[in-house]
Amino acid sequence: MALLEVRSLTKRFGGLTAVSELTFDVNEGEILGIIGPNGAGKSTVFNLICGTLKPTSGTLTFRGENITGLPPHKIAARGIARVFQGNVLFPESTVITNVLIGMHLHTGLRTFGFLFGGHHARRREKALRERAMEILELVGLADQADEVASSLPHGNQRHICLAIALATEPRLLLLDEPVTGMNAEEVAAMLETLRKLRREQGMTLVVVEHNMQAVMGLCDRIVTISYGKKICEGTPEQTCSDPAVIAAYLGAEDDVA
Ligand SMILES: Nc1ncnc2c1ncn2[C@@H]1O[C@H](COP(=O)(O)OP(=O)(O)OP(=O)(O)O)[C@@H](O)[C@H]1O
Numbered sequence: 001m002a003l004l005e006v007r008s009l010t011k012r013f014g015g016l017t018a019v020s021e022l023t024f025d026v027n028e029g030e031i032l033g034i035i036g037p038n039g040a041g042k043s044t045v046f047n048l049i050c051g052t053l054k055p056t057s058g059t060l061t062f063r064g065e066n067i068t069g070l071p072p073h074k075i076a077a078r079g080i081a082r083v084f085q086g087n088v089l090f091p092e093s094t095v096i097t098n099v100l101i102g103m104h105l106h107t108g109l110r111t112f113g114f115l116f117g118g119h120h121a122r123r124r125e126k127a128l129r130e131r132a133m134e135i136l137e138l139v140g141l142a143d144q145a146d147e148v149a150s151s152l153p154h155g156n157q158r159h160i161c162l163a164i165a166l167a168t169e170p171r172l173l174l175l176d177e178p179v180t181g182m183n184a185e186e187v188a189a190m191l192e193t194l195r196k197l198r199r200e201q202g203m204t205l206v207v208v209e210h211n212m213q214a215v216m217g218l219c220d221r222i223v224t225i226s227y228g229k230k231i232c233e234g235t236p237e238q239t240c241s242d243p244a245v246i247a248a249y250l251g252a253e254d255d256v257a
């Protein structure tokens with residue numbers, strides 16, 4: 001059984017079918033890439049998996065349970081987290097506060113008990129801070145824990161977004177364009193962090209990304225979509241040489257020209 005089974009997933013916005021009869025598996029422990037031209041439906045697929053959008057039809061099964069149509073907080077609680085396209089964080093807060101907010105959003109108001117003092121609450125806050133530091137170590141930001149998020153370079157801010165997602169203790173992590181807008185050094189650092197999450201934490205990753213070199217070097221398998229439909233599924237090598245994939249990207253370039 002796959003960790004996540006996507007079956008005939010379809011999303012229509014009025015007359016536009018953004019995702020169309022999409023079927024694929026995400027296997028435990030793999031890094032799966034989803035690629036496709038601008039507007040192909042990649043972010044919409046993530047919105048459907050996370051519950052921010054409800055599918056028009058089709059099913060999503062996570063760890064053997066039907067999660068189709070569940071609200072976002074219930075899906076997060078089951079172990080799916082998402083890193084958004086662009087830097088979605090708390091810019092004026094410190095790095096560690098960003099991670100703590102991520103934890104509170106996940107565990108709900110009860111973790112805010114420390115605000116009201118008390119011995120038990122202080123112990124709990126200490127445990128949360130320790131876990132937040134572990135997460136920052138994992139993403140290589142432990143030394144910047146007390147710096148203001150917006151003062152760090154773009155590459156580091158992407159790592160903060162990753163840490164916020166990790167604060168929900170996910171089994172499956174969805175990353176929307178994790179290396180877009182980064183310089184070569186920042187790309188290499190992010191790719192190494194993502195590999196480490198799989199290697200050391202046994203995490204399963206789905207990555208949407210336009211940087212082909214990064215996708216090809218990182219992913220075990222790739223699903224290619226165009227106009228919401230799957231046009232190819234295979235290894236990076238199979239994907240690169242697939243005529244439908246080449247045509248979809250050349251077509252996209254023609255549109256731009
Ligand atoms: N909430 C929405 N309402 C209406 N149309 C939408 C909505 N979200 C996405 N779309 C449309 O659905 C299609 C797929 O968009 P989506 O954002 O999923 O593409 P994408 O593959 O992530 O593109 P990009 O690579 O540019 O990020 C686009 O035509 C987009 O305009």
Ligand SMILES: [Mg+2]
Pocket residue numbers: 042043044085176
């Ligand atoms: Mg997108």
